Amino acid sequence: MKKFLINGAGLGLRRELLPSLESGVPDVVSFFEVSPENWIDIGGRLGKIFRSYTERHTFVAHGLSLSIGGPAPLDVAFLQRMKAFLDEHNFALYTEHLSFCSDDRHHYDLYPIPFTEESVRHVADRMRLAQDILERPIALENASYYVKPPLAEMDELTFINAVLTEADCPFHLDVNNIYVNSLNHNYDAAAFLKGLKGERIVYGHVAGHDLDKSGMIIDTHGQAACDPVWQLLELAYQTFGVFPTLLERDFNIPPLADLLVEVEHISALQHRFGESS
């Protein structure tokens, strides 16, 4: 059995890119990714275009609102709607952030979970329930964060590994998030990467970021990926083997041709370190 349901290099599908893709999807783009929270219950012209893409191409769903580490009960109705959406469009993979975004209401942003023994068990319990309802695994992604929550009983690396083990779930590795966190929280990105549970990786993200007026590096996906992030992706391929990887670009979106250069860069690294298969 193949380890990955998808292969090669992918591109985040944004509405802004639809006109440039009308004449055809370049070969280097092996798959697309969207956030289901941006497309569920979208009909009309946009809904038709979206369906025309999911009928012809492989798609990954990168969720935003599950709030797997949140303090309120899991939203079962949301998960059921999500399952129907994933089935309807035949998504190859569903991933979510190891973070939370809600208490009794939604905030449409991602916040760090306190790194405690209790929170590890809390996330793992909810992962089991969520995966049961979705009837598919959820790949959890290491998230970027700008503040260290108090109460920590372990460091971030130990926390991520503990959750992956306890939930026994696949891992979605975001090398840009490691880079951003390593600068904001002052740690060695390469050592962090090497310490992760590489055997669980099913999917990767690469992206760019911006410098905030506060001096923090913000994971905006608003720039091209920088050299140190590419080096981390190389290191990941070298250490763990090649895995399907997507370029995220959500703001300040340049012409498609510029994005394709980055997608080709992913593809070239994948070939250098062995085919993704």
Next chain:
Amino acid sequence: MMAFQDLQRQFLAHLRNPELQSLPTGFDQRGVGVYVDLLYNKFNESLTTCFPVTYAILGETAWQRLLRDFIAEHRCLSPYYRQIPDEFMLYLQNERQVIDDLPFLPELAHFEWIELVLSIAEAEPVVSETLTDTHILDTVLVFAPVMKLLYYVWPVQQINQAYQPDEPPLVATQILGFRDAADQVQFISLNPATASLLMHLQNGHTATQVLQELGKDLNPSELSNLMLFGKDILADLYRQGAIIDINAN
């Protein structure tokens, strides 16, 4: 509740209302400030896109105050990012109580919002049938599947930065909003008679039945004029794509 969950709730309460809800100890203020800004910017991006006229009329300062109130006070229950404007409408229509708000604000915002709602509402594809005048008058009409009959006290289509009335006009603003076969959203201004005709047609009656009822106190020549008026109006709505078919049953 576990201690870390208590911390999560206090953290989020602070992000929503940093002036009134104190931050639990142990957080770095600089990083928390980043999250306060990100939260505001997320809502701001979605809402200025959906409500450009409301934003322009309020100006940056009043808009910021409105948005900060919304973030602090409203419970957003939808997990779907597309529905952030829906949450804002719920707040404006049902929760917000600020006396010095512009009186037409909720209606103006509603008219901006309904365009988004109509453009992405899920519905079966529109297949427009060829209809004759007889069809239009004597059979039950089928309207575009995505359609709203809109009623506003304020002249929402005219309001802009240069025109901000203090009092509503005597005649209400009635508009038919719908999505046509090309998936374009259209708005048609309705006079009171046409709005009334359309409202009655929603109840499963034919145009002839409705017009006869509306004109029951008229003399035969006036009734005949009313029928002609109704037929012309409906033929026009058919041409514009608001009426698409007849109900064969």
